[in-house]
Amino acid sequence: MPLQLISGPVVEPVSLLEAKAHLRVDIPDDDALISALIVAARMHAETVTRRALIAQSWKLVLDSFPGPTLIGIPWGKPFTLPGHAIILEKSQVRVVTAIQYLDMSGVIQVMPPANYTVDLTSEPCRITPVFGQIWPIPMPQIGAVEVDFSAGYAEPFMADATNGTLSIQGPWFPTQPFVLSNSGGTLPSPLQPATNYWIASVITPGVYTLAATPEGPAITLTDTGSGTNLVGSVPEGIRAWIKIRVGSLYQHREEMAAFDKTGKVMPLPFMDRLLDPYTVVF
Incomplete structure (x- = not known):
């Protein structure tokens, strides 16, 4: 296979909190299982679309x-x-x-x-x-x-409310203007999702202050937010698909499912598709 993954994403496009809300699960018993299903669903989505979701x-x-x-x-x-x-x-x-x-x-x-x-x-x-x-x-x-x-569509960042900076570990920064997003929490205040931002200054490589307008003043951050903060945004259609697929995997924990009153047993077609990322194609 000519394409080789060197380093994978450090966060997932759908958080455990978001997945549990979609599943209507409010106990921690299956947290490890649901987290694993999120990874499996994300990998399946990336294979089908030939995309990288998180950097x-x-x-x-x-x-x-x-x-x-x-x-x-x-x-x-x-x-x-x-x-x-x-x-x-x-x-x-x-x-x-x-x-x-x-x-x-x-x-x-x-x-x-x-x-x-x-x-x-x-x-x-x-x-x-x-x-x-x-x-x-x-x-x-x-x-x-x-x-x-x-x-990738997005790269995780850390916010420093004291210095009003945003730190990114990845090798790239998106073309300006760019948007921010969050999974499982809220962005650092007063930053908002689906809103254009620009780089106000580069403190050190990978550490920036943000502006609300081109060449505008640096934005003062009042907190560091919660959940996973991202520069960029994974399309909501893909995130919705991941949550639905996690729901299917969580509900049907075998490769076969019995349906309603007929008692008919049917294979679940998406189970074998989970092997797609590992299939060697000549």
């Missing part, structure tokens, strides 16, 4: 660079997947952190970012050399090219 780091391993091509992109077409493009089939890509390859001497080389362009707005994400450049020639050996990237 994750991935590696694409190739035997060689694609191409080359002498014509660049086809003329007159508004959108193409050109033959010399590297395609990252895991959305939503936030940043390509490195492209490296084995040169003809067997030495690992890192391609200068100025020599390639990354289209983060398209799905799937496309990477090509900039105009006037071509891909370097790697050693003719399997696994000679690697592309490291991060993908």
Whole structure:
């Protein structure tokens, strides 16, 4: 499998509190089970949609660079997947952190970012050399090219009410303006979900103050919020699907289910789909 997960999400898009509210469970007895079902449902959603929901780091391993091509992109077409493009089939890509390859001497080389362009707005994400450049020639050996990237709709953050800052551990920050969201609690006051914010200042790498308008004053935080705070937002349709799937898994704890008065026993089709993330495809 050319795509390899390097580091998975540190939080889930649906919190245990939200899942229990959906299930109408108010005792802690099944907390571990429900937490595991959230992970299973999230992985299934990511596999079906070919997306990363919460920020994750991935590696694409190739035997060689694609191409080359002498014509660049086809003329007159508004959108193409050109033959010399590297395609990252895991959305939503936030940043390509490195492209490296084995040169003809067997030495690992890192391609200068100025020599390639990354289209983060398209799905799937496309990477090509900039105009006037071509891909370097790697050693003719399997696994000679690697592309490291991060993908996800949202990244968790920590708030510091004393200094009014927001800290993010991930390698990327969303294009401004950006929105904030929360799972299982409330955002730090006075921040609001589904509201555009901008970076007011960069205190240190990964530590920021926020503004309500471009180049506006820094927002004063009065608390650190509760639950899981996120920069970015996982679509509500996906979050709703996860909660419904958790409900199905929680209700039917076997792969077969008996239905109403007929006593008919039917297999639950989504059970085998839980193996999809682990299926090797040739």
